[in-house]
Amino acid sequence: MKTFFRKIKFFFERSVLEGSWTQLLIIIFAIALVSFLGGLSAYWLTAEFEHWNKAVWWAFLRLTDPGYLGDDQGTILRTISTILTIIGYVLFMGTLVALMTQWMWRLVRSLEEGRTPLSLKGHIVLAGLDQRTPEMIKEMLLSDTRLNQFLRRFRQSKLNVVVLTSRPGIEAVQMLKSELGSLWSRGQVIVRLGRASDPDDLERVDIINSAVMLIPQVENTQGDARASTILAALNHVLKKYDHPGPLVVAEFDQIESTQIVHAFPKINCEPLQNKSIITKILAQSIKHAGLAKIFMELLSHRDGHEIYIKEFKEIVGMSLKEAECYFENVLPLGILRKTNQGSELLLEPDTIINETDKPLFMAQDSNSIQVSHHPHQQKPRIELSSLKLPEVRSRDVLIIGDQEKAKAIQHELSSYTDFQAKVDVVQDYSIVNLKNYNKIVILPLRSQSLRSDEVDQLTIHKFFMLRALLSKLDHHPDILVELESPTAAETFADENRCDVIVPAYISSHLIAHVGLRRELSQVFEEVLGPNGCDMTLYHASVYNIELPKTYTFGELKSIVRSYGHVLIGFRIALDENRHKRRVDLAPHSNSEYQLTDNDRLIILH
Structure with a gap:
């Protein structure tokens, strides 16, 4: 019983x-x-x-x-x-x-x-969720001009972003809602529970009818192996439905891994190798104090100027020097021209603009880029022979932190012909004589057991401990700090002789904007990539510019253009003894500047 x-x-x-x-x-x-x-x-x-x-x-x-x-x-x-x-x-x-x-x-x-299947069209699928995801969504939502062009191209009235993540939906929604703030909209930002490497989960987010799929590097994952697995799952879905599918923007850590896209010819993929761009930005920021702020401003719609592609039939057939006279409120940089090897950025003033060329501009917004019907007068050309390049500078650099990244920075620095860096790499700065170094770089020590905010806490602690020790030694070298989060960068707002780089912020911008307009991948590679242009701070005497004297930006821009270089702004010394400086990018052509010996021209060449 x-x-x-x-x-x-x-x-x-x-x-x-x-x-x-x-x-x-x-x-x-x-x-x-x-x-x-x-x-x-x-x-x-x-x-x-x-x-x-x-x-x-x-x-x-x-x-x-x-x-x-x-x-x-x-x-x-x-x-x-x-x-x-x-x-x-x-x-x-x-x-x-x-x-x-x-x-x-x-x-x-x-x-x-978020287990129910979607029925959308022209949406963006974001594979994965980490601390960079809100930044990517912010960049897309705030990119008014590019966003409007994207929506018109896919005949949509608003942008829908679908985040496919293995993190529980309620937790993911709360995280995005908190980070996006006023930009949060449940109707625009949709969270779905699943793995982008699972074909069934890709079908649930209606990947076939999406416009773009973004595959960023997600923290605490296998990186390139994860991206390859997602591409394989997507390839399976596209074959199943015999559909061309969306544009895929995939971020890879190693440049060799970008070759994986050739294994999936059915996928329309734009591979990004942001690690090399970040390495170059770090190396250039070591070479010139203050460049870090310029890079951060160029790579965000919220912080000032941006690089745009905009075509005008009126300037076809003109030289760059002639075309520049038709733009007063924005800064023409050069043209992007297709070649057999890809694309090339041309800056020479005598370069003739063809119909297939894509002019590049630096401006605060796309609407301000307009052709003037009354060109301003050209300035006389200066002979190239009079260019006075500065002597090779030498710096002793101490890098504290990640040895693998430090080696990549060393390799980039060794490629510069006008700059010699003697680099020492340590994890404990107490074992070296800090007075021997002109530049100190603090790199974060990442760990699988630490969240990004905890990594930043350790980096900030290390910086202020180092700052205290340097004050005791009465030694004040320039310091470059790499952080994980833009929020943590606010801690350094009032710090003199300190530059801050947030690679996650930069790479979020790159992948978000390439998703909205694919051609920007070539622009970023040419302007910021390891084989592209260099950004340099030059003294005015390099171009035989007399000091102290008052000039308009248009006058200085014309002089610098005569050498095949592009003047994009100034680093103005407010208090050089305390290393307080202001950066002015792409000012109005009629803006006047009384340059001093401590000011520098920001040059793209």
């Missing part, structure tokens, strides 16, 4: 846990059983019913509706009716309501986790 009851109990447990429909069937069975037993009791114990089925119906009515409780006559019938009504309260108002509440909770929970 004991074994029999155990079996019944176990069967009941498994049935209840089967799901809502099984639970509902159990309740229906219990109502039928109670109605049947209550009806038979009333039929046998009283003479009120002619047939047992009428008694069962009477019991069912008392069980389901307490309003019948006062209609019965006789003690036995009233007793049975009262018992049935109480059991009805338990079954209907207790068990059934609890079941419905639990079912609704499961349904809402499932919807919040």
